[in-house]
Amino acid sequence: MSGAPTDADALDGRLHGDLPVTDAGSAAAIVADDATVLTSGFGSVGYPKLVPLALADSDRDLSLTLVSSGNVGEEIDVSLVESGAVARRSTYQSSSVARAATNDREVAFTDRNASAIGDEVQYGGMVDPDVAVVEAVAVGEDWFVPSTSLGATPAFVEAADELIVEVNRAQPLGLAALHDVHRPDAPPDRGPIPLSGPGDRIGTAHVAFDPGKLVAVVETDRPDSTYTFRDPTDDDLAIAANLGTFLAAEMERSPAFEDAVHLQFGVGSLGNALMGELMDLEFGGRDVVYFGELIQDGLLDMLDAGRLECASATSLALTAEGQERLFADVERYAEDVVLRPADVSNHAGLIDRFGVVGVNSAIEVDVYGNVNSTHVGGTRMINGVGGSADYNRNSLVTVCALPSTLKGGEVSRVVPMTFHVDHTEHDVDVFVTEQGVADVRGRSPVECAQLIIEQCAHPDVRPDLRAYLRDAREGGGHIPHDVKRAAEWDG
Amino acid sequence: MSGAPTDADALDGRLHGDLPVTDAGSAAAIVADDATVLTSGFGSVGYPKLVPLALADSDRDLSLTLVSSGNVGEEIDVSLVESGAVARRSTYQSSSVARAATNDREVAFTDRNASAIGDEVQYGGMVDPDVAVVEAVAVGEDWFVPSTSLGATPAFVEAADELIVEVNRAQPLGLAALHDVHRPDAPPDRGPIPLSGPGDRIGTAHVAFDPGKLVAVVETDRPDSTYTFRDPTDDDLAIAANLGTFLAAEMERSPAFEDAVHLQFGVGSLGNALMGELMDLEFGGRDVVYFGELIQDGLLDMLDAGRLECASATSLALTAEGQERLFADVERYAEDVVLRPADVSNHAGLIDRFGVVGVNSAIEVDVYGNVNSTHVGGTRMINGVGGSADYNRNSLVTVCALPSTLKGGEVSRVVPMTFHVDHTEHDVDVFVTEQGVADVRGRSPVECAQLIIEQCAHPDVRPDLRAYLRDAREGGGHIPHDVKRAAEWDG
Missing domain, CATH: 3.40.1080.10 (Glutaconate Coenzyme A-transferase)
Incomplete structure (x- = not known):
């Protein structure tokens, strides 16, 4: 060379x-x-x-x-x-x-x-x-x-x-x-x-x-675009608090989290808010390690505060302020920040080996735990599947975190059936919204639906979702659905 | 110890x-x-x-x-x-x-x-x-x-x-x-x-x-149940022939297959028939290696014929005859057959490392390449997802092989929209039926639909599928769907 x-x-x-x-x-x-x-x-x-x-x-x-x-x-x-x-x-x-x-x-x-x-x-x-x-x-x-x-x-x-x-x-x-x-x-x-x-x-x-x-x-000498994130909303903060409660209990549960916890967060304003909220979470002396895809500003805060051992990713998805901060002190950050090719940062075998707790968002989820993260209404592409499939499939504990509604509460993100599936019912362990936490591990589809409706859906939409589930169950089957009715859903 | x-x-x-x-x-x-x-x-x-x-x-x-x-x-x-x-x-x-x-x-x-x-x-x-x-x-x-x-x-x-x-x-x-x-x-x-x-x-x-x-x-001293497989049908043989044509071209295409090809086949009568047909395929001097989940009788045939280097799996899914044959000569077979825990035989990182060509079947596929391998009509469970998700996600080349119809041709296995998704449109590369091969790598959803309809669907159902796609496209979007119409599909 x-x-x-x-x-x-x-x-x-x-x-x-x-x-x-x-x-x-x-x-x-x-x-x-x-x-x-x-x-x-x-x-x-x-x-x-x-x-x-x-x-x-x-x-x-x-x-x-x-x-x-x-x-x-x-x-x-x-x-x-x-x-x-x-x-x-x-x-x-x-x-x-x-x-x-x-x-x-x-x-x-x-x-x-x-x-x-x-x-x-x-x-x-x-x-x-x-x-x-x-x-x-x-x-x-x-x-x-x-x-x-x-x-x-x-x-x-x-x-x-x-x-x-x-x-x-x-x-x-x-x-x-x-x-x-x-x-x-x-x-x-x-x-x-x-x-x-x-x-x-x-x-x-x-x-x-x-x-x-x-x-x-x-x-x-043309600079990169940089990210802008909105300030955390009340929903973001409530989701972060619910996630924190779940994580605290989860760290006590499994021997895999006895000495260290390896985290990944999806990108976006919610992801950035969740990273920010980690600053306040009690990790009980455990090493906190980030094995993810993107470095966001919240991770720099945690590094600066001495609350994060290191961060591995494939990209610096920083705000202009975050980029300036990193560029000004890149050698120091390089002691704890590593950029890798995406086929390493997102590698199934490595996500498995480190026992990652992966936290990613979605457009919508259905009551049986199927996740749509790319296509509004099943037809219109937003961004792409990105790395969410890597972490949702291979993490030891997979969390889908999202607000229960969008458009100021008009539209429910919890639906009877999602018409595009990026992450199947086999993949996600836990759903978190501002309403609560649905831990669906080991649950049957109908139990999963009950948990997601009662713990995660917005209270205004729960009666309609309960009615859907009740009527669909009369049709029978392991995953009872009434597709025509699901197609007419406008919650 | x-x-x-x-x-x-x-x-x-x-x-x-x-x-x-x-x-x-x-x-x-x-x-x-x-x-x-x-x-x-x-x-x-x-x-x-x-x-x-x-x-x-x-x-x-x-x-x-x-x-x-x-x-x-x-x-x-x-x-x-x-x-x-x-x-x-x-x-x-x-x-x-x-x-x-x-x-x-x-x-x-x-x-x-x-x-x-x-x-x-x-x-x-x-x-x-x-x-x-x-x-x-x-x-x-x-x-x-x-x-x-x-x-x-x-x-x-x-x-x-x-x-x-x-x-x-x-x-x-x-x-x-x-x-x-x-x-x-x-x-x-x-x-x-x-x-x-x-x-x-x-x-x-x-x-x-x-x-x-x-x-x-x-x-x-109570024996295991053993498998029974039906004799290959004409459809099985036509699927095997189409798969063979694809594999022959694919081995020439990629440097990853220059010296060896690593194969996996899903279980079942079709899988067993496909393994049997490999006996006749020309591998051009390449080592043929099996890295899968189940040892079926066809693999014993290939080993006995000296056409297979070795087989790795987690179970012996043999007929009574196959079991007898293996039991009678287990030390010799053990030179080339290895049973591993499922978290090794099906490990994402190993499937990736060996560049596996994974061939699995399904209940049905939709025109956009979503695969349902567990739930008839989206509701009634057949068996379970098993290892198909491991190979479909992590193989270098992922093939979904299935007859275009079931129930003697009355029901199309190619549908406008499948209402349970086990393997998403991001995962499968190639669809094979007795009609032909749809290689959807690098194709957009609409191009994928055209290929699956024209290459894989049964000719009798193509007009209806074409009409669905034509009308859905008028609705617009990256993956054009008309969910209500899809819900009424009875092809």
Whole structure:
């Protein structure tokens, strides 16, 4: 590896060696009209910016297949999508423009869980990759140091024929200290991931690549988009309090939580609020460890307060303030914060090994414990399944936390039957709303329904849900449903 | 370990040391009226027989919670269930009596995927276990050698306060040579599973236990039930041929299949037929390896023909003839056949590492690729989700293979919307029926629907499915559905 940084702290300078530095327009011209383009980016950060904008601004008749492993910023999911250049897209998106294009079926969208996308692209036959376009803080002839997220970037770089690197001077070189790049070998001779704990490092600060792939390096100083979170609502705080009560009892229950508890929280304002509330929870001397997908501001608070041992994730989903705080002190945070590829941060086997308590939200849940986290009314995509499927399936204890209503209480998020299922009745252990906690472990479907209705649904909607369950039970069966009536539900 | 067999071949005798040998009635009397009982048994073999029968025959007012990790035989799922002793049951069942009790909700049934049940019971808070009742071929004061299946037995024995062992002289001692008992450590300090290939051995032939737990040893010579499979139908053969065509192309496509292909097949007559058809498939010099859940007769055929390197599973789901064949030559088969606990045989991380091509069936699929493998009409339980969720989620290539119709062609298994989802649209890559192959990798939901309708649905039902899709698309959305119309579907 020619000049790759062996000590991330000693990295100086952005460009190393003899590189094909060019402008964004020239780099974009390398991308074929119907190319399959794999981009870095996860949690709306660490994605390439200038090359997508140059593609959007070109007058070519583009029909791209664009794959990112998580959500990216507006340069891709607004400008490039609006230009009509994207024919096919995967996976996860978070802009209203990309959402509309998906729901209008102008873009053919496919959605896979975050841990799977690297392998699906590289080995699984999902696409036939042409070029990877990635953001870096520094690049050499056969290595680059990623910026604010990792996602499936290492797999994408291995899978693509060509590589374009955007070196972003708005991202501090110090980010190198956060990365732990470990890409598992190809199956079937793939060894176990040799990680003994979420804070361990088993890889490098850089992504290595075949130097023959590097076709362009573009320089930029265009910053990432950052997150904005609303202040916690009363519902958020009540959910957090209910979750805290559950967690306190759960830690006493299982020997798996005797010395330490490993947590994961889904992204969003609720997730951020839940992380914030952890500050007040009594952990009884246990080590608190975060093994999740995204670093949110609340985790920095916990680290600063000495209440968190370490945090492992694949992306920095921070507010502008949180990003400034981390950037200003990145070496210190790097002692306890590790960014990993998504196929490590979200790996089923690791979530299992660490006995994670996974807490994720949803659009709606049905009384039998099926969870819809992607499609309103079963038809209209919101964002994508992301990593929620990884944690909901593989966590030792799986919690679905959500407000019991939306639209100011007009619409119940607890429904008789959800018409899109992202997480099945086999997966989630505990439901938490501002109303209470339904622990459905070991319960039959009808018992589960009774618990969810009485503990989690809003009191205003409980009579209707009880009536549905009562009448459906007359129809018989292990999971009694009246589908026609469920289809007419407007609670 | 006092006298535990270090060399499985040298095991002689059934009872070793000072054991609390007693009759089944006395052992059953140790089980409290409302006990939570964990039993061995998977694939309808290797389950305890006399103690359940004694419980069924008692005149006590029993209200048991009964947990097995897979299906068991009629002594439990007919006699014990019919006696009214079982109040609560998990997971998977296969008798018509247990099915009726589940659907009539006389038994509160909970269903988890096979890889999860051990951890859910031991650490996850699903039940509070009292006594494990297991079948063995031999027992000592702190060890026993399991019989024809492993399932979650090691976890169950660790989790329960007390242990009752049934030593079954109808099961040959030579079965010891098949077992590789490795129970992962407790999370969060659970290391990776150190298995480098499906044929490796990393554990012992016996299950170790705390000698203070052993409260009774019962002797029996009552044989397992065995499987009966129907002869392959024309549909089975057409599905097998279509699968073979797909596999042949797929092996050429991905570097992950360059030297070897790792296969898993779901159980049942179709699965057995598919395994049989592999005999005729050209693997181009690649090693063929089985990393699955159940050993069926077809795998013995492949081993005998020298077409299979090795087979890893958790149970011997053989016909009487297959069982006889294996029992007669168990040491030779043990060179290439390994039985593992279900949390190893079905482990997400191992399925991922070996790049498995998983082939499982279903009750029905919907046009958008959601799979129902448990509940007819969304309400009436057939068997349980078993290991299908483990392989469908974690295989490198996931195939759902099923006939396009049932009941002699009267009912389509391809429907507009399935009202119970065991495997989501994010999980399955390829659908195969006797009509053809729908490879939906990288496809949008509407493209997926078009492929499934045109390639997999029965020609007689295609016009109705096309009409559904056409009209639903007018409603808009990423996954266009007309739920009320879907609820009225009677194709």
